[in-house]
Amino acid sequence: MSETKITHVAAGILIRADGQFLLGSRPAGKPYAGWWEFPGGKLESGETALQALTRELQEEMGIRVTAAQPWLVQTFVYPHAHVRLNFFKVSGWEGELHPHEGQQFAWQTPGRLNVEPVLPANTPILRGLQLPAVLAFSNVAELGETAWLATLQTQLAQGLRWLVLREPQLDADSYAALARQTLALAQEHGCQVLLHGQPELAEVLGAAGVHLPARQLMQTTTRPGGWCGASVHNAAELAKAAELGLDYVVLGTVAASQSHPGGATLGWDGFSALVGQGWPFPVYGIGGLSAADLDAAQAAGAQGVAILRAAWR
Ligand SMILES: Nc1nc2c([nH]c(=O)n2[C@H]2C[C@H](O)[C@@H](COP(=O)(O)OP(=O)(O)OP(=O)(O)O)O2)c(=O)[nH]1
Numbered sequence: 001m002s003e004t005k006i007t008h009v010a011a012g013i014l015i016r017a018d019g020q021f022l023l024g025s026r027p028a029g030k031p032y033a034g035w036w037e038f039p040g041g042k043l044e045s046g047e048t049a050l051q052a053l054t055r056e057l058q059e060e061m062g063i064r065v066t067a068a069q070p071w072l073v074q075t076f077v078y079p080h081a082h083v084r085l086n087f088f089k090v091s092g093w094e095g096e097l098h099p100h101e102g103q104q105f106a107w108q109t110p111g112r113l114n115v116e117p118v119l120p121a122n123t124p125i126l127r128g129l130q131l132p133a134v135l136a137f138s139n140v141a142e143l144g145e146t147a148w149l150a151t152l153q154t155q156l157a158q159g160l161r162w163l164v165l166r167e168p169q170l171d172a173d174s175y176a177a178l179a180r181q182t183l184a185l186a187q188e189h190g191c192q193v194l195l196h197g198q199p200e201l202a203e204v205l206g207a208a209g210v211h212l213p214a215r216q217l218m219q220t221t222t223r224p225g226g227w228c229g230a231s232v233h234n235a236a237e238l239a240k241a242a243e244l245g246l247d248y249v250v251l252g253t254v255a256a257s258q259s260h261p262g263g264a265t266l267g268w269d270g271f272s273a274l275v276g277q278g279w280p281f282p283v284y285g286i287g288g289l290s291a292a293d294l295d296a297a298q299a300a301g302a303q304g305v306a307i308l309r310a311a312w313r
């Protein structure tokens, strides 16, 4: 069999200060005409993805990109091409948007699109856009249930919208009881709760989804329904998460933490090298981190930070 030719593409997710992002409709005469996409196009020979992005956005919509961060990388097999898509978050540009190719533009709210259909390769990208910069993990083990539930209420009132309920020290019954209580509080605030490693319980209780520990990830053959993320430590586990089509991963340990003192750490350099391989889901740093590490995390290519102890102070 001949080697498949891969078409490299760069696409830009323009994000406004209010959190809305831009979709454009594909012009007539192209494959998937009329479908919605992120503005962009194919790399020309010798171009980097960022150079192609800058050129395409100038050509297609007349803007000058001033700030763009590489984000997700998705590969997809269409009947017309086998594509590798480099998605950038574009946070700065100059000039008004002009539809130079007769396309339409539509500003969209993550999770609440009002245009369709979107190119099929973009499904994980649209899911990734809904995820927060800071992902909180519960810490009942240390705080005790009463104190943790009280802190949870405060955090919910202050805007906590995503939570992983990870309490491996609890037996199955105690965990299920805690999950019920947590969900009752969280649902009042529209907070998505991911249960730890129990897809059936998540479904029964109506949780948003599940977070898989690395060992369970490696044994999973079918992606659980709803939101699904995992803990990973290396390239093999990242690849497995990609193969299953997960929504996010937490990668660590970045720095020594109280729960894993003296253990092996990746540091931001090791973290950055793994993230830089390009994944179709956001990657959070975990291990000894707090919200104060957000800038360092994002500079290393992370979506943000997963925090345990520091989430409940
Ligand atoms: N621009 C863009 N292309 C995407 C996205 N998602 C996705 O699967 N693709 C696919 C569709 C196409 O097969 C390929 C991009 O090719 P294109 O036709 O837009 O390329 P181009 O702008 O350079 O156009 P042309 O010069 O070939 O006419 O990537 C997306 O969000 N944005």
Ligand SMILES: [Mg+2]
Residues within 6 Å of the ligand: 039, 040, 041, 042, 060
């Ligand atoms: Mg294009």
